[in-house]
Amino acid sequence: MVTRTMTDEGSVSSTDLEDGSMSFMMYIAGEPTVSESGETYTVTNPATGKALGEMPAGTRTDAQRAIDAAREVKEDLEFMTAFERAELCHELADTIESSRDSLAEWLTRDQGKPLTEAKVEVDLCAKEFRNAAEDVKRDETDVIPSEDSGKHIYTIRKPHGVLGVITPWNFPLNIPAEYIAPGLAAGNSIVWVPAPTTSVIAIKLLEVFSDTSLPDGALNLVTGEGPVVGNELVVNDGTDVIGFTGSPETGEAIARDAGTKPTLLELGGNGPVIILDDANLDAAVECTSSGCFNNTGQICSASERILVHEDVHDEFVDHIADHAQQLTLGDPTAEETDLGPLNNDGVADKMDHHIEDATEQGATVVTGGGRADNMPTDRYYQPTVLDDVTTEMTVNWEESFGPIAPIITFSSYDEAIAIANEIDLGLTSSVFTSNIELMYYFAERVETGIVNINDSSAYWEIHTPFGGYSGKNSGNGRIGGKYSLEQLSQVKTIAVDYENAASPLNRENERE
Known part of the structure; x- marks a missing residue:
């Protein structure tokens, strides 16, 4: 038996298959659609290994269709007032909030994070749209003094045009909202390519938007492989600006392929956390553990390099190991679960490699250290604390993107700063001191x-x-609040020579 899931406007967005999974569709010009090739790929629940359904394998032709749809509507968005676009963003936030429970459940199925964390992410997604709505109403520009007494010079902000958005799988609602919300608020139309492993929640977001006043073509969704549909957004002349969150390697390729297009790139990080000898260790342990293990460590700002002063090293290691051992790894839908599975095999394999490399070079596994037994899939990874880590180890140079706390000991403040700064990632850090x-x-x-x-x-x-x-290699530009609006719009200078205009005052004098 096949049943159809309908949007409020009556268009088919997905179908239930006989095995209990679903056949999903992407969105172009406001309508659910399949790939022009007819091909699909299977998406699975990382917590169970069971299929969620079949996803369209988008092609470059599909990406072109979406870009064309975005270009059709871009002037409509551009010439809406800031207050009209703000009202639209608030409307989108309203519908996210009204669908909170459903979106959170789908997010957990699709990504694997605990349901409690999924609900927080849905709330943040709605907040991104509310913030963008308010920021754009106060996006003031300058009047600039002119050298010429007969001129007035002022600036306005204009959208870039069509914004291509390419997003990862670790926060598959909130990270896209970091681009989509300010992008729409600034007046851009958008084509969005989500990560293949978390495209279901992207489709569910578009479904809840289907009964809003979002213009058809203002937000298009193309699913498929990044090197195909994502790359088409980057190289296609129909896109005017690119936003991307992901790995430094992919970010560098995007920057190269985009040419002269503006790019907003948020790339990798690897801490560091620096625990000084006068730190409040209770706070340091609690906060650092959160940075290591929330979202199963799958955060670009995760605390994955922990530099600890030798005078407090032993106490810190004991306490963070105790904290890791108290965490519950398991079913992400269960209320008591602290850590769910890793999202995909690649990140689990990377954890294996980093731990193996570190232990072969002398690191000590204090707790954890491998995949958990007796779980539905082998993507469940034990919260791991590594001691005796040195700067030569891979775990120091690369982000692991898993539930790991690698500890490096230092003896002087300047040594800590040197270790912190020696790697080529520089996204976030923290320092504990009194x-x-x-x-x-x-x-x-x-x-x-x-x-x-x-x-x-x-x-x-x-x-x-x-x-x-x-x-x-952690990217360029800034996301967040008014800074996103600045990146996703452009300044236009207007100089008015009013003395050279036909003067109504002169015409009045001539009549007299």
């Missing part, structure tokens, strides 16, 4: 886009600027 002089000393010298004092490296308020440090 001394205000040391706080400023480290905050000024650690080369990351964000430095948090006495909190997790993953702490971020979504209205503040988030991005990498110059000279590192």
